Amino acid sequence: MYAPLVLTLAGMLYLTLVWIIWSSGRAIAETAIVSRRLKARSIDGQLIRLTLRFFALILSVGVLVEGANRIGLPAYSIVTGLGVGGVAVALAARESLANLMGSFTIMIEKPFTVGHWIKVGDTEGTVEAVGFRSTRIRTFYDSLLSVPSSELMHSTIDNMGERKYRRVKTTFGISCATSPQRVQEFVEAVREIIATHPHTRKESYHVVLQDFADSSLEILLYFFLELPDWASELRQREDILLRIMGCAERLGIEFAFPTRTVHIAEQPQIG
Numbered sequence: 672m673y674a675p676l677v678l679t680l681a682g683m684l685y686l687t688l689v690w691i692i693w694s695s696g697r698a699i700a701e702t703a704i705v706s707r708r709l710k711a712r713s714i715d716g717q718l719i720r721l722t723l724r725f726f727a728l729i730l731s732v733g734v735l736v737e738g739a740n741r742i743g744l745p746a747y748s749i750v751t752g753l754g755v756g757g758v759a760v761a762l763a764a765r766e767s768l769a770n771l772m773g774s775f776t777i778m779i780e781k782p783f784t785v786g787h788w789i790k791v792g793d794t795e796g797t798v799e800a801v802g803f804r805s806t807r808i809r810t811f812y813d814s815l816l817s818v819p820s821s822e823l824m825h826s827t828i829d830n831m832g833e834r835k836y837r838r839v840k841t842t843f844g845i846s847c848a849t850s851p852q853r854v855q856e857f858v859e860a861v862r863e864i865i866a867t868h869p870h871t872r873k874e875s876y877h878v879v880l881q882d883f884a885d886s887s888l889e890i891l892l893y894f895f896l897e898l899p900d901w902a903s904e905l906r907q908r909e910d911i912l913l914r915i916m917g918c919a920e921r922l923g924i925e926f927a928f929p930t931r932t933v934h935i936a937e938q939p940q941i942g
Contacts, residue, residue, distance in 0.1 A: 685738030689731045696727030718778040721803065766821070770804045773820030777801055787832030788901065791823060836872050836895035837904045839911075844887025844927035845919070853922060854880055854888060860918045865894050868914075870907045872897055887927030 700723040704716045778801065783789050787798050789808070796810035805817040845857070861878045865871050876894035883889070892915075898904050919926065 681738065685734055688734050688738075692730045692734065693727050696723040699723055718775075721775060721778065767804065769821040770819050773822075773824040774801065774803050774806075776824055777806070777820060782828050783830050783832065787830055789831060790829035791818065791826050794818060836897055837901075838893075838895050839908055840891075840893050842881065842889050842891050844884055844889050846925040846927050847883075847886065847888055849888060849924060853924065857919065857922050857924050858890065860922065861890075861892070861915055864911060864914045864918065868907075868911060870896050870898055870903075871911075884927075 697720075700720045703719050703723075777783075783798055785798050785800060788796070789798060791808075794808060794810070794816055796808040796816065798806060799809050799815070800807045801820075805819050806823055808816045808818060810816060845854070849857075858878055858880060862876070865876045865878060866873060872895035877891060878893070879891050881889045881891035894911075896904055896907050898907060918924075
């Protein structure tokens with residue numbers, strides 16, 4: 672009875688060591704994330720978890736092999752069997768492995784981070800989390816999409832969150848009855864608004880009379896805002912448009928709206 676008892680206790684010892692290694696790796700990862708003040712689902716946090724789990728897995732396999740060797744099991748045969756079995760599992764789970772490698776690549780290259788607004792094909796939204804299999808994106812209609820990481824790595828990612836400047840391009844019409852001199856004054860006044868605004872890019876903007884539309888004189892407004900997020904962009908864009916409206920009111924400029932003139936011919940009187 673002594674020999675089986677010793678083998679059982681030795682096996683339990685090595686299994687306990689594997690559990691300690693795995694639990695310690697997880698605890699160290701979470702401690703490192705908290706100490707660096709990283710978000711729980713951030714890319715850096717996930718990379719720390721993945722790296723420590725990888726090392727914990729290697730140490731666990733080493734402990735198991737050494738334990739098998741100590742208690743008299745054919746350790747090398749087991750390792751060879753694990754290798755053959757690993758190949759079979761890898762072939763069966765190649766899609767999951769592709770997603771894992773895709774997630775690892777995202778964590779290393781960081782084409783985006785949590786909180787960025789990105790566009791991937793028809794998908795558009797804010798990155799909420801990067802996992803080991805997929806990336807979760809919160810769309811602007813508040814649904815949550817899980818995009819496989821392998822699909823992300825084979826797609827074109829448009830990272831809107833990395834923009835330093837945010838482009839504003841629009842046109843508006845003023846009355847065709849406006850005199851050329853008044854049009855010039857208005858355009859110059861709008862240019863001054865863009866040039867003096869605290870959040871505009873001063874070296875690149877255009878305000879010009881662009882075209883003769885059907886019922887208006889079409890003004891092109893093209894400039895860039897230097898702001899950190901979309902909410903700020905909306906507020907500053909509104910501020911500039913309100914200033915333009917005030918400028919038009921001071922100069923007596925009327926904004927045009929679609930009109931159509933109908934000429935009714937007189938019917939010749941008979942008799």
